[in-house]
Amino acid sequence: MIGPRGMKPVRRLSPRNVIIYGTLTILALYYLLPLYVMVVTSLKGMPEIRMGNIFAPPVELTFEPWIQAWAHTCTGLSCDGLSRGFFNSVKITIPSVIVSIAVASVNGYALANWRFKGADIFFTILIIGAFIPYQVMIYPMVILLREMGLYGSLGGLVLVHTVFGMPILTLLFRNYFSSLPEELFKAARVDGAGFWSIYFNIMLPMSLPIFVVAIILQVTGIWNDFLFGVIFTRPENYPMTVQLNNIVNSVQGVKEYNVNMAATVLTGLVPLAIYFASGKLFVRGIAAGAVKG
């Protein structure tokens, strides 16, 4: 915890602290309320849910919905719940996140520090691309992947995620790298360091917070993606969200809200775990930032 922030050292119960912690705690409670509702609902039986108060804690605690959601809920013919798609999701998310962030961070670095003629035009096209709803591009994407021979393969899906994640991520990295002190870069150039060695030895260590943001963006986006997972893969590779969608969005039949909620929370656990783990990197980011001063 290096690097003091804000005002001089403070007393424990100063008005300032009361305001800060008070505001944060109230907001935290507000942000937690929907999660509370989800968890509480997932621990109730269906009769209790039908009776009504969604804020009331469960009278009869049951973990059955969680077991159902993970291992037994049927989606179509297979009755093995979300567990079926979990490893597919992992298999899709890990390479997609790594490749998309690697490509975009190099893009951003090249744009920020090694500008070449015409780079801005490509970059502007990308930025406009960030605003195009990607569903519009499904059909041409299908044609492109078909011509590349990648349609229906995992590699194709990774490519899709990389391509559609590129605008925002490139912007993120470009702007972060260009906000870093220029002297560092110039000093390294004088020492004779090249494109890649500056990237790996100087830029990367200083960019932990922004990498964390990028990971948060991508893990969440790709983990929660459903449409691409369905359209660009085949059933044996369907991600977990396909099952979640089947459980939550079934049009006909009785809605089992408790199982829906359990399935929802279960699906969100991986991104959640990443968020909590990201804390350490944020703190290290401060340390890295302090070095440059």
Next chain:
Amino acid sequence: MAQAARRIGILRNLSAKFASVPMILTALIVYLGFSLWTILYSFTNSRLLPQTNWVGLAQYERLWSTRRWLISIENLMIYGSSMLVLSLVIGFVLAALLDQKIRFENTYRAILLYPYALSFIVTGLVWQWLLNPDLGVQHFVRGLGFPDFVFDPLSSSDFVLFGVIAAALWHGTGLVMCLMLAGLRGIDEDIWKATRVEGIPQWKTYLFVVIPMMKPVFVTTLVLITSGIIKLYDLVIAQTGGGPGLSSEVPAKYVFDYMFQSQNLAQGFAASTMMLAAVALVIIPWAFLEFGGKKRA
């Protein structure tokens, strides 16, 4: 001497260019190429499959005489302006609060961020519940002894958009906060030391020193929020389905409903072309000012 320098320059540009090949290809093929493809087919009467049966501007005439499209645009304006201001303000304030060297920073940050881990579909579902008069807040407050309490925004065509905004803010402000925090952490320590020595109040430092220094982060955030606004779709589907009536319809929903549900690709493409045109109109001049002017390195 001069020649050697230029050769180094070319080499330097070469490696950067080499590294930028994926970006160049993506920009040209996917974003430029696909957009042109989409625009081209908006002048046809393609239904389920893209086909070249040219009909001129017919799709656009139909688009602009469709009430649902006009309502969608109006809704997007209201939603967009509220979201833009609120998420920037809330996100920055949260980041500034977390940056006060507080205890439990990780816990607070994770709590404020976690909604982002959930998909829009789930967000919409949960907020639909919370705002449902028979299950959620209204039911709860009535149970506390206020039998006449009415809170049913999702059934009112005047308030439904605010129900969607509440859910979207809950979902997205955490990420804005994170971006701002990353930006704040990038600010040099010495700046803070200097302003403290000068005796400048903290809020002034934020407003006049820190925020201008964080301009790149703000740009990123702005693009992120705005693109999210324009792409707004899943949340509306899950929370309101566009209703009541057409009162929470949005342009992206118009595009996809026409492309997939009505099997009228060309009409969907025409609508998306209008969205693209609006975006390009704002971004291209801005991009030239922003990226075109000053050169680094």
Next chain:
Amino acid sequence: MLRTTCAAFFTTFSLALPVWATDLEVTHWWTSGSEAAAVRVLADKFNATGHNWVDGAIAGAGGVARPLITSRITGGDPMGATQFTHGRAMGELIEAGFMRDFTDLAEREGWRDLIFPSTLLDDCTFEDRIYCVPSNTHSQQWLWLSTEAFATAGVKVPTSWTEFVAAAPTLREHGIVPLATGRQPWQMQLIFNALMISVGGPDVFNRVYGDKDAEFAGGPEVAIVFAAADDARHMIVGSNVQEWNLAAQMLIDGKAAGQIMGDWVQGEFVHAGLTIGTDIVCLAGMGEHQYLTAAGDAFFFPKVNDPSIQEAQEALASIILQPVTQVEFNLAKGSLPVRRDVELHNVTPCMQAGMGILNSGQIVSSANSLLSPDTIAQITDLMVEFFNDTSFPVEQAQEEFAAIVRTAD
């Protein structure tokens, strides 16, 4: 590349060993309990022939299934078979030559004579060739009434739409919502089209949707339909749920008296322990014109080159129509079989009545087979506005409706 090699390998292999199980990927959106049970019937029967059903269940017909199916087929990586909306939706893929022609099998097995109502096969027929296999039928022109709600209000259970409208004020006085509905767009459209057949009559329906007679659509006969829809939109005030099954729940809870919905809603009532015929009464054709649309689900088969998959496709197509499959499948799904020569036992009185109406030939083509999905969507958008805003003028609605019919295709 790898896939081609694999396919070639398997092809060779299956030629050597004809009984080798072929994987057939089947896409469908039947994911709820009863639907899944019905799919299970199909899959079991199919697997019994020595093949292997690879399940591709995706909930959500419109937003996901259509882009998925179109992408997979045009992307050159088609599934083996897919459920799809019966009617005109698939037309273009057939025209473009992506779908397999099953005319030979149909002639061999005599589908023309078997399938009832014959409109189901007509919907599979494009330029005299047969491209799909109907699996079941549903009808939508039903008014479901909760006897308990009418008892509470002290009104006789109506036997027609007119009586129901007359009873609405009394129901309101007792705090009961006369007509329950989910607010999703398709349900508004379902109510309107059901009213058009039931209150307007089959001739009105055919003239508007079949002949696309815009002048007629703006005329007095259709004005009657709009008057009924006007009654309906006042009767649904207070029903603010989104989904149809939550609307059914309002009947179950005694909060609402009636619902206009397809016959699949029975599953909800039965599941809640109500008895169809006593607790819940149904009025076919809303007690007015007793005509039903026989629309349903059908399976389509993309063209593939692999002979073993072709063989598996044929096996599935044949199995869907077998009498045993028809009985078990439709009992599980709560729908009606597509052939006349099979008997369903233990069906509800309402299904009994539905079969009676179909058998007597009082059948109307469904809007799905008369209109393009685009036109249906335009009508749906109009109905969404009309039903959700009671101040939307009836005359203006009819005018706009006639304008849609004028450009309809």
